[in-house]
Amino acid sequence: MQHKLETAEDGAAEHPFAPFLRTLGRGPGRSRALTREEALAALRMVLRGEADPHQVGAFLMLLRYRGEDPDEIAGLVEAAREAAGCGTAPGVPVELDWPSYGAGRTRGAPWFLLAALALGRAGHRVLMHGSNEFSSGMPVTEALARLGLRPADDRADAARMLETVGFAYLPLRVLSPGLDRLLGLRALLGLRSPVNTVARLLDPFDARASVDGVFHPPYIALHLAAAERLRRPRLLVVKGGGGEAERTPLKPVTAHLFDHALGHREIVLPATSREGSRSTTDDIIAVWRGEAEGVALATVLATLALALLALGSVATASEADARAVEIWRRREAM
DSSP: OOOOOOOOTTOOOOOTTHHHHHHHHSOTTTOOOOOHHHHHHHHHHHHTTOSOHHHHHHHHHHHHHHOOOHHHHHHHHHHHHHHHTTTSOOSSOOSEEEEEOOOOSSOOSOHHHHHHHHHHHTTOOEEEEEOOTTOSSOOHHHHHHHTTOOOOSSHHHHHHHHHHHSEEEEEHHHHOHHHHHHHHTHHHHSSOOTHHHHHHTOOTTOOSEEEEEESSTHHHHHHHHHHHHTTOSEEEEEEOGGGSSOOOSSSOEEEEEEETTTEEEEEEEOOOSOGGGOOOOOOHHHHHTTSOOHHHHHHHHHHHHHHHHHHTSOSSHHHHHHHHHHHHHTTTTO
């Protein structure tokens, strides 16, 4: 049953966006989450510049305060995808969508990037998109520069990179400037908003699988439920380092999978390294060249195995770990 947005009781003229705020912000027992259709219409107005800036701030904080709802998130994602031109053919099929929006305050280098690069060299086209504006660690763009690589300039450039090297990084500011501005409001509002969840679920090139990381475990079920409503083919979510799709090798991790054909299941991933092997290196070039090991390399390999499970190209955690080692050893030859 669909809910109708209310109109002002006194009949006075009001801004067209106001009913969305009233629906979200009325008193206890009277407010509710937006339906999927309402959320789509609301964020569509925001991204078109049809809402007042005061309304935008109130909208984001009301969504946060109420708690994120799967139907609501699905509608927001649909609006964001529409504004960003997602779903249009990129020219090449993408196998793995890899969002990177972590804001960890204790992380260093983005070891997950090396896993994605190695996977791309192995013939699996990987599109990474994101923003690391609120992370204290090394941004993906800086890591790419150290490796002699660059982010994509636009969707067409990303498609060319996918075709030639199997990997592309598309910054959110290029993919969707409007959504990037909303994400940036965190510095003004002081709090994360549901835009972070929306950006992670964009899937710009309609990949056949996605791997995602969250910082807070309750968001795992939210991401999976939204993906199911959006009829995504396959999504693997893990509580990762700094909120990234990065698997720690030092302790067991549970990966949560939604497959449109097979449903939901959990995959328990064992620890692959001991505390005694901990390394403090942040030299991403040395690790890529095989000149440094320790926990940095173990993290890369564990994350590479996670991506293989997301793709569904291996059946078990042990098979994924073995295949990850093989891909890593062959990365230069490939």
